[in-house]
Amino acid sequence: MRDQITAVRAINVALGVWLFVSAFAWQHAYAQFTNAWVCGVLCTAFAVMALWVSAARHLNTALGIWVVLSAWVLPSTSTLSVWNSVITGIAIFAVSLLPAVDVTTTPTNAPRG
Template identity: 35%
Template sequence: MAARIVNMILGAWLLISAFAWYHPPGQRLVTALVGIAIFVVAGLSAFVPNLRLLNTAIALWLFISAFIFPSANEFTILHNACIAIIVFIVALAYGRKTARFGLEHRRRQPA
């Protein structure tokens, strides 16, 4: 659950950051839409756990878009790339932890 909350916070922050300082129009749109997508997908992954994998794909897109869209400054590129890396790691870590606990739970059940 903590991983979902972290990704929801990061998604909300991305949406806010799109308007917190100057972004060229393309970069602002990508940052805002990706922020919304990360927030929504992280929330929905509470009901569909494998949906977290969509956040890894979204994080990859954010990372790539940080470098392919024109940016006003290096801070925006660095910011979006770092957020993308964190979202990617958190989404994968959540799945790994869930799978590990699922295996432990199965072992404890009597046959």
């Protein structure tokens, strides 16, 4: 794996892990349960892929849109599941639009001293 992980891809990895874990954290309708863990795995995989191929982050852009839409398209048994999908999907979408910024890079115009 790369020596230097980028902050925005790490956030998308964390969101993917959260989406996966949330599938098991409380009761979901079967479709929402399956959607949450599958999308969590995909989000994490796409974020890791984007470490090497920057354009792969756009896969998470599409996934974020799906996660938001799925909150209303798929049957649910819990308002918590709906809001979790909406908030997490928006976050995945937003973070995927950010270009990678290396966390170890310092600005060239930073004050020294």
